[in-house]
Amino acid sequence: MSDARDIRGLRLSLPATSANLGPGFDTVGLALSMRLTIDARAAAAFQIEATGRDAALCGALEHNLILDTYRDVLQRVGGRELPLHLKLHNEIPLGMGCGSSAAALLAGVALADHFGVLHLGDEEIVAEASRREGHPDNVAACWYGGFTVSAQDGELVKTASFGVEVDKTGGWELLLAIQPTSLATKQARALLPESYSKADAIFNVQRAALLVAAFAQGRLELLKTAMQDRMHQPYRAEACPLLERLLPLMEEPEVAGVALSGAGPSVLVFLAEGTTVLEAETRIQGLVGPNVELLPLRIGVGVERTLL
Template identity: 60%
Template sequence: MADGLKLRLPATSANLGPGFDALGLAMDFALEIEARESDLFSITSTGRNVAQTGDVDDSLVLETYRSVLDGQGIDPVPLHLDLHNEIPLGMGCGSSAAALVAGVMLASHFGNLGWSKHKVLTEASLREGHPDNVAACVLGGLTVSLMTAEGEVDALSIHPPVDWPLLVVMPDSSLSTKKARAMLPESYSKADTIANVQRVAMLTAAFAQGRGDLLSRAMEDRMHQPYRAPVCPLLPFLLPLAGSRGVLGVALSGAGPSVLLILESGHQEAAKDAVGMILRESGINAEVIVTTIFAV
């Protein structure tokens, strides 16, 4: 019988504006799991979205665990999971990436596969379809990732040399990634493509050097945010905060509908007050999470 396993998989925010399917940022709230072998599959769930995360028959964590081991020709041993979830589902905060990484790591441990971090990252990315959230979940910090046509994943993690607090602003209603992707065009103009390439390069360099003064412009996007704005009502109200009130940069969190704000250190209260005023004036109900960048 294998020893039990404890996991803490952070929430993640992908894209950060121009880094579509390439950039991800780990945030310090998480999916936490304690797993042990059992006679039957079972879950004790606390935290957010308990009905979904505690459903054994519809658990992405357990589905992934079983699927990985089936693919290796190994009979999955039943597990009991004590699960505490802080990541809201369907809000652009990487809930599916965390569940996929958890399932792959459980399979590696209880199936005695001995997979490396890179193998876990690659397997979970293939199941997600893109590596941005998965890379941030596995590596922490800001991650830059790519997936080859053959399904190989390369990823690097950058930790800014300064402390940038984060705000995640979540509206009442969720948005499926499938619906958000369906809103995007099949092709882009040369001007929009060049603009995004320039900004994602500057954004990556700004993180590496701790240049918060560059984030406002570097997080501008022409490839997905303009097309998703109609179903992400917070975005047009919060984008103008970039570069003021202690807010360094603003972007959709992943596919939305949540919005990520990167803040100057020490300006959390000023930024929260500014967001609160905008929410009141717009009549939009939303939850505000104050968090930080997660380092593995």
């Protein structure tokens, strides 16, 4: 058996993600330019050095989603559990609808794959993390980057990805509005109804199809219609007050689209062509007040893996 020191370290860089984007509930995801970066090496005991957002939470050894996933994956396959030293830098807000759990789950599975020498492929890693997440939208976007469309079929996850390097959407500018308090995904899902009317189902199917076309063709002007939703945003609005304040911006020429980011409570704003970030920040800050953080973003690339 190889000594732990024989296994090279691994650097992982995973993006934040925004799922749903209006009508694409549990289906579409978008990688964002904020990232979680981890330098992992085999060690004598588990240790985490964390910097960035929510460093205290990210650096805790107990109830740590990355380490818990790493251990669980290896235990399930009977693999060797090497203690790890993680040097972690986090830019992703936790509990804000920005895919922090998807990034952590994928990190845990990828670390188990590398240090357990499991030889998992991309599809297996995404499927494993999706099963743990309960839906594939954030997971697929985090791993593959750009804009993704995913469907879970039993144990399989089928994904189509529109990478930012091969389409016209890489230059689209975004603003993420983050309120001071978080919202648990489980709580946000509990707000949704068990069934929908035929009219609402048709409304969302039309707009979800148009949303895919808008990203595939790089047509920013389609988002005003393509990001409309009747399946989750209306039911989550009370728990996500920023949505009610910012959704009317869809009617203004300076804004291309507005949507709840994931399950909320953050709101993602797509800027129209010709609108500067400063102009948008000034307009939005006037609507939401000084306690709301505004982050300028772009569409992000997927996971990056480098041997150390």
